[in-house]
Amino acid sequence: MKKKTKLQVTPKINDDVNLVWLKASYHFHTYAYRDPRSVFASAVGIPVVSPTTIKLGVISSLFRLGLKEGAENFAKELKNIKVIIDSPNGIIFFKAFHQLRRYESSKWDEPKKGKVNFRVGLTNINQGTREYGLMDGEMAIYVGVPFQMKETVKEALVNITHLGTHDSLCSLVGNVNEASPTEDIIFIESTKFPKERILNYLNEQKSVVMVTLSDFEDGISPEPVLNYEQQGYWWMSGGKDTVKKTFVIPGKFEGTTRGKIYRKHI
Numbered sequence: 001m002k003k004k005t006k007l008q009v010t011p012k013i014n015d016d017v018n019l020v021w022l023k024a025s026y027h028f029h030t031y032a033y034r035d036p037r038s039v040f041a042s043a044v045g046i047p048v049v050s051p052t053t054i055k056l057g058v059i060s061s062l063f064r065l066g067l068k069e070g071a072e073n074f075a076k077e078l079k080n081i082k083v084i085i086d087s088p089n090g091i092i093f094f095k096a097f098h099q100l101r102r103y104e105s106s107k108w109d110e111p112k113k114g115k116v117n118f119r120v121g122l123t124n125i126n127q128g129t130r131e132y133g134l135m136d137g138e139m140a141i142y143v144g145v146p147f148q149m150k151e152t153v154k155e156a157l158v159n160i161t162h163l164g165t166h167d168s169l170c171s172l173v174g175n176v177n178e179a180s181p182t183e184d185i186i187f188i189e190s191t192k193f194p195k196e197r198i199l200n201y202l203n204e205q206k207s208v209v210m211v212t213l214s215d216f217e218d219g220i221s222p223e224p225v226l227n228y229e230q231q232g233y234w235w236m237s238g239g240k241d242t243v244k245k246t247f248v249i250p251g252k253f254e255g256t257t258r259g260k261i262y263r264k265h266i
Helices: 053-065 068-076 147-158 195-203
Strands: 019-028 082-086 090-103 123-136 139-146 170-178 207-215 240-249 250-257 259-263
Touching: 019 123, 019 147, 053 082, 053 147, 053 207, 068 147, 082 090, 090 147, 139 147, 147 170, 207 250
Parallel strands: none
Antiparallel strands: 019 139, 019 170, 082 139, 090 123, 090 259, 207 240, 250 259
């Protein structure tokens, strides 16, 4: 009888890159993270954040701490950074109706055509909806970084205050420690998810769901992230160097009359 081999569900790391895995668990006071396919004015919530959110969150945290060199070095290693996210036990999502306030800018001014925005600097108010979540448990983040950047990234993870929108407030639970993601954590691109694993889950009467997240393209150069000095503003995700990927995570969704519920363990 052929011996069954244990399936690896976490991504394999490039042997040429000496990565150290750091684990950070966050408790969310308020949680709001939209599916990258949904529009800003009608944001649909999903139970895990995107790899781009973690990577840019590290860069933002380092800049905020005044560690400009550390932020730039991290950005230069983006193509080697790995991210694994262990979803929380569950989230109750509900919709909130709110006003979106934005300042008018001169971005679309066209003086040559006689078009000038006379409302520059004034507040533009729109109405929208957003799905917020009440979270059960913590969201664990695993970040694989080159060894020489371990302490810098650890400092960034300790000082992250939000993941997702600015009102998606979180705080670190415990310490940031060296810990590799275990094989029972399911966070992998759907195209790389073993079919045998799906059959095993069906046999065990467990469930998995697919979510769309954003990530940087393989082989990205650091210029789009580091050109804030030339542009006058800091480049964020959603640009030409990011792509949408479908990831498999454990659990399932249940619909309610006022929102939806995500359960990790069925």
